[in-house]
Every structure is written in C-alpha cells, then in structure tokens.
Amino acid sequence: MASHPERNDARKGKKRGPPPRFPRRPDTGNDEWIWGWHAVEAALANPRRGAPLRLLATPEKACQIEARFGRLPALETADNGLISQNLPQNAVHQGVALRPAPLDEVDVASFEPRKGAVLLMLDQVTDPQNVGAILRSAAAFGASGVILQDRNAPRFTGALAKAAAGALEQIPVARVVNLSRTLEELADLGWRAVGLTGAGERDLAEVLDGAPTVLVLGSEGEGMRRLVAEHCDELARIPMPGGFESLNVSAAAAVALYEAARPRI
Incomplete structure (x- = not known):
C-alpha cells in the first residue's frame, strides 16, 4: 500500500511534510x-x-x-x-x-608549410598549466599550430583553458597517435624539424633559416624521447649565459617562438 505523505512519524511524533527542495545537483564531470x-x-x-x-x-x-x-x-x-x-x-x-561543445579536430596536413611558418610539437608535456601557457605564447608569436600526442597530453578544458586565457580558441591544435610518424609526414609536406635540447651543438638562432619549421620540445626532466629526437633534422639549444642548465618548458617555448618570429635575412 502506498504511504501517505502526511502520515505520523512514530519515532518523533511529528508529521512528515513534503521532501525539502534542493538546488540543482552539480555536474560530476x-x-x-x-x-x-x-x-x-x-x-x-x-x-x-x-x-x-x-x-x-x-x-x-x-x-x-x-x-x-x-x-x-x-x-x-x-x-x-x-x-x-x-x-x-x-x-x-x-x-x-x-x-562547451568540443573543438573540431585538426589534421596535420592542414598546416601550410609557408616561409617563416612555425609549428610547436610537445613530446609528453602533460601539465595543463604548461600547455596552456605554451598555447598563449603560440598565439602571441603567430605560430601556425601546436601538435600534441593524444595519450600523453591534458584535455582541452579546465586549468589548461584558464592558463591559455583564450588562446585555446585561436591556435589550431592537432592530436596525433605517434609523434615520430607525424614528423615523417610533416617532412614529406615540406616542414623541417628542430628539436630543442641542452645537448644541441648549435644555438637555435643559428639553426633557424626562415624555412617552415617544427619546434619540438620535450617534457621537463626527461626531455624529448630518443626516437622523436632521431626524427628531427637538427637539435639546437637555447643559450643561457646565466649558467642555468634548463628552463621550464613553457618558458623555453616562449623564448624559442620569439627567436623564430624574428625576421631572417
């Protein structure tokens, strides 16, 4: 038999009223x-x-x-x-x-290898604050796009979007399965790959020549993985006369993008 909403509550000697009203439950995701x-x-x-x-x-x-x-x-x-x-x-x-509704996916073949064009490729950079800051620098210095590995990169929401301060909506981002194969594909399309590492023999300014370039940055600590580095046409370093061995990856990206944006004679 159905219970009546006003029946007596024997435990408290009070009548049960209608259930209280609660605000809409927050989303769990x-x-x-x-x-x-x-x-x-x-x-x-x-x-x-x-x-x-x-x-x-x-x-x-x-x-x-x-x-x-x-x-x-x-x-x-x-x-x-x-x-x-x-x-x-x-x-x-x-x-x-x-x-938001999700962003449309970007194919690497859509990046045009024009003179002076620059792409960023991030190898296992997983911190959303860093990726967001890198997107912001990419927008500021006119990069053509950013390439991330699908399974080793943060989602395009939350802290990443906040750190990007709107740049997530401006910079095309391609997620790929394999970075090494993507570098091969980009080479066939006319792109040159330059990996940034402290072990590079030449400074980045010496390596850049105005050709369409993919700047490849690895995660902090481990840097680029060996196979990704082997698919770069050249490895270059950012000179640091102050004596520090490395920069935060987002800072390194900003310096590299600034250098790449400088006009080449």
Whole structure:
C-alpha cells in the first residue's frame, strides 16, 4: 500500500511534510568545464565550437554575456557558491563557467608549410598549466599550430583553458597517435624539424633559416624521447649565459617562438 505523505512519524511524533527542495545537483564531470572570463568569452566567440552545453554566470557576468552574445539558451544565473560546486577545488572562475561543445579536430596536413611558418610539437608535456601557457605564447608569436600526442597530453578544458586565457580558441591544435610518424609526414609536406635540447651543438638562432619549421620540445626532466629526437633534422639549444642548465618548458617555448618570429635575412 502506498504511504501517505502526511502520515505520523512514530519515532518523533511529528508529521512528515513534503521532501525539502534542493538546488540543482552539480555536474560530476567537472573536468569538462572551462572557467574564467577570458577563456569562456573566447570559447563562446569561437565559430569552431557548437552551442554551449551549459553556462553558469553570476548576474553581473550574465548581463555581460547577453550584451555580447545575445540570449543563450544554456545560460543559467547562479551565485559564486553554486558555480564553485561544479568546478575543481580552488578554481578561480571569476563568476562564469562553461561546459562547451568540443573543438573540431585538426589534421596535420592542414598546416601550410609557408616561409617563416612555425609549428610547436610537445613530446609528453602533460601539465595543463604548461600547455596552456605554451598555447598563449603560440598565439602571441603567430605560430601556425601546436601538435600534441593524444595519450600523453591534458584535455582541452579546465586549468589548461584558464592558463591559455583564450588562446585555446585561436591556435589550431592537432592530436596525433605517434609523434615520430607525424614528423615523417610533416617532412614529406615540406616542414623541417628542430628539436630543442641542452645537448644541441648549435644555438637555435643559428639553426633557424626562415624555412617552415617544427619546434619540438620535450617534457621537463626527461626531455624529448630518443626516437622523436632521431626524427628531427637538427637539435639546437637555447643559450643561457646565466649558467642555468634548463628552463621550464613553457618558458623555453616562449623564448624559442620569439627567436623564430624574428625576421631572417
């Protein structure tokens, strides 16, 4: 027999009322979110993404979003606490969080090997903060794109998007299965590969000649893997007269991109 919602509770001598109302449960897959104003704004403006799946914003940020993009069906007004519940702990969301549609995949064959063009290839660089910072530098210095290994790279959301500050939406990123085979494919298309390592015999400035170039950077600590290094046309070093043996990979990428962006005679 069905129970009546107002039946007596013998344990407390009180009547049971209707169940309490709770706010909408937060999503459990919080690695799928993008947060922070610049990252979210860039994702919403990116025509390569579809309609957002869910968008949380404080009233102030919701007004800014509607002023820029019009009324979006996915937009929900929420306070800072509810936004934080959907994100990793200590995420600095600035009053806005987005579950975006995925980015379209990029094929390496779409990178045009024109004079002065530069690609970045990251060999097992797994820290999202580093990858995000590298994307930001790639956008700043006009790189044609970034290539990551599919199984040894972070997802395109969360801390990575926040660190990239919108560059994730500007720089084409290709995920590939095998970096060595990809370097062979790029060589056939007219690209030259330069691996960055402290063991390089020449400085990077001496190696760069304005030809379309893939700059290959390895993870901190281990550097490039042997097989990837063997598929580079040349290995070069970043000179460091101050005596340090190495740079953080995102700093090394910024220095290398700056050097590659300098005009070559």
